[in-house]
Amino acid sequence: MSRRTWLAGIGLILLSLCVLSGACASAGYLAYKGFLRKQESSVSQGAPLSDVKRADAGGTLRVLGGKPPTLDPAMVQDSTSAEYVVHLYSGLVALNAEQEIVPDLASEWELDPDGTTYTFHLKEEAQFADGSPITAQDIIYSIERACSPELGSPVAAPYLGDIMGTKAFMAGDTEEIAGLEIMGPHTLQIEIDAPKAYFLAKLTYPTAFVVDEEQITQEGKAWLEAPNGSGPFVLERHDDDEIILLRNENYYGEKPALQRVEYVMGEGMPIAMYENDMLDIVTVPPSEIERVSDPYNPLHNELVQSAELSLQYLGLNVTKPPFDDEKMRQAFIQAIDKQKLTDLVLRETGLPAEGILPPDMPGHDASLSGLNHDPQAARENLERSRYGNEEEMPQIVLTISGTSGHMPDTTRAIRHMISENLGLDIMVQQVEWAHFLDDLSAQRYQIFSSGWIADYPDPQNFLDVLFHSESSQNHTGYRNQRMDELLEAARVEEDAAARWELYREAERIVVREAPIIPLYHGVNYHLVKPHVRDFTAGAGLHPWLKDIRIED
Numbered sequence: 001m002s003r004r005t006w007l008a009g010i011g012l013i014l015l016s017l018c019v020l021s022g023a024c025a026s027a028g029y030l031a032y033k034g035f036l037r038k039q040e041s042s043v044s045q046g047a048p049l050s051d052v053k054r055a056d057a058g059g060t061l062r063v064l065g066g067k068p069p070t071l072d073p074a075m076v077q078d079s080t081s082a083e084y085v086v087h088l089y090s091g092l093v094a095l096n097a098e099q100e101i102v103p104d105l106a107s108e109w110e111l112d113p114d115g116t117t118y119t120f121h122l123k124e125e126a127q128f129a130d131g132s133p134i135t136a137q138d139i140i141y142s143i144e145r146a147c148s149p150e151l152g153s154p155v156a157a158p159y160l161g162d163i164m165g166t167k168a169f170m171a172g173d174t175e176e177i178a179g180l181e182i183m184g185p186h187t188l189q190i191e192i193d194a195p196k197a198y199f200l201a202k203l204t205y206p207t208a209f210v211v212d213e214e215q216i217t218q219e220g221k222a223w224l225e226a227p228n229g230s231g232p233f234v235l236e237r238h239d240d241d242e243i244i245l246l247r248n249e250n251y252y253g254e255k256p257a258l259q260r261v262e263y264v265m266g267e268g269m270p271i272a273m274y275e276n277d278m279l280d281i282v283t284v285p286p287s288e289i290e291r292v293s294d295p296y297n298p299l300h301n302e303l304v305q306s307a308e309l310s311l312q313y314l315g316l317n318v319t320k321p322p323f324d325d326e327k328m329r330q331a332f333i334q335a336i337d338k339q340k341l342t343d344l345v346l347r348e349t350g351l352p353a354e355g356i357l358p359p360d361m362p363g364h365d366a367s368l369s370g371l372n373h374d375p376q377a378a379r380e381n382l383e384r385s386r387y388g389n390e391e392e393m394p395q396i397v398l399t400i401s402g403t404s405g406h407m408p409d410t411t412r413a414i415r416h417m418i419s420e421n422l423g424l425d426i427m428v429q430q431v432e433w434a435h436f437l438d439d440l441s442a443q444r445y446q447i448f449s450s451g452w453i454a455d456y457p458d459p460q461n462f463l464d465v466l467f468h469s470e471s472s473q474n475h476t477g478y479r480n481q482r483m484d485e486l487l488e489a490a491r492v493e494e495d496a497a498a499r500w501e502l503y504r505e506a507e508r509i510v511v512r513e514a515p516i517i518p519l520y521h522g523v524n525y526h527l528v529k530p531h532v533r534d535f536t537a538g539a540g541l542h543p544w545l546k547d548i549r550i551e552d
């Protein structure tokens with residue numbers, strides 16, 4: 001949630017999880033319903049939302065926010081940007097609070113028996129924020145714009161590339177995408193290249209959201225200053241201090257209860273701000289977990305815990321010395337004590353990662369054992385590498401995102417472990433978030449700290465997107481022919497058990513060859529004020545703000 005790197009501790013970082021279900025899906029697609037991730041805990045406070053008059057409720061919600069690199073849905077490759085974009089725009093389908101795929105701009109859809117052609121019927125009342133109607137042409141324009149070579153979206157290919165003719169269109173060889181067809185003012189068809197159980201889930205990601213062609217044509221790049229979106233909220237203000245969203249009074253769906261949402265920019269001291277009633281919801285950092293978890297602390301009653309389908313990792317550029325040597329990459333993995341990292345630094349806000357897939361992910365291989373912490377084996381692998389001779393070892397620079405100049409505790413701990421167990425001194429450089437994302441796409445970094453949150457609960461979203469040699473989100477330069485063959489076979493395999501086995505073999509390869517160092521899977525803690533109702537922890541990348549209401 002998408003290239004889903006994130007800034008730890010900034011903003012309300014929500015899960016980007018999709019559930020593969022829907023009234024008009026194929027049998028293979030419905031098979032995924034049995035694999036829904038169960039949250040460790042969640043909160044649903046107060047009366048059901050349907051029991052209140054949403055539009056009359058009003059109120060303002062205050063949360064921490066991060067500065068988004070973009071508000072253009074076609075360009076979103078991070079969770080910070082996605083947090084705002086899912087509230088300003090809409091797509092054919094969306095996620096609800098239960099992480100199910102539900103109708104959004106489309107009222108219904110059918111999938112042909114061959115499993116490759118979807119027919120979507122738009123809601124005739126669907127409209128942009130200015131009241132102008134949304135038609136099938138708007139959907140097709142938005143998808144083709146996202147895939148246009150002129151725009152150069154870093155995420156269009158992995159999320160829209162299954163549509164027939166997309167590759168030729170993105171290469172500039174055709175003037176339209178062959179797999180998109182208007183059947184009427186409010187009806188369109190999307191044809192994909194093969195039956196794929198996860199395709200509908202991809203349409204819940206921002207690359208498929210609708211934008212206003214007329215506004216973009218008239219205003220050029222200035223359209224992002226006040227986008228005429230179709231989501232439940234509109235943008236009132238966007239600057240370095242805050243981002244303010246207002247309820248979209250022309251929203252075609254059930255209008256949000258909230259009148260106003262204020263995102264306060266900056267890192268600050270979130271728990272202190274929460275305790276001083278400056279924020280209504282806040283993510284709890286590891287340094288505060290012990291205090292707020294104390295049953296005798298009044299904050300304990302406002303604490304919400306949830307697991308997430310995520311992976312935090314170190315990416316190793318296999319095309320740059322010294323990580324072009326597999327022994328060197330393995331040495332780094334064995335030098336890092338993940339258990340100590342999660343226990344002592346993260347204070348159990350993370351689970352040590354054996355491999356790539358989180359424990360609750362369908363297809364997760366519980367028997368997989370990655371390279372374990374072993375300082376002696378790490379030193380031996382270092383000596384066996386081409387860089388075992390000190391004179392051959394280049395300077396190693398670890399790149400992290402941010403602008404504070406402060407080295408995070410996790411980075412400090414990893415740097416110490418590498419120094420202690422391998423005798424190597426690592427430099428750390430910090431790069432502003434938007435530039436960090438651009439440099440990842442250009443594969444400029446030697447070693448970098450990053451993370452991935454699932455866009456839908458399918459191994460394809462991790463293994464294929466991150467490690468296929470042709471994926472635009474493969475930022476390590478990793479290439480393995482057998483890996484590509486397994487991933488391509490899994491794309492069209494209709495039997496779920498057979499698909500899982502293909503992905504498990506692929507995961508074993510990537511763990512052994514180590515283009516990344518899996519560190520931990522996330523566990524979230526939030527504090528939620530008692531007057532905030534209907535907040536569900538871990539509710540996914542969906543317009544969660546429209547479910548919230550404030551109670552006096």
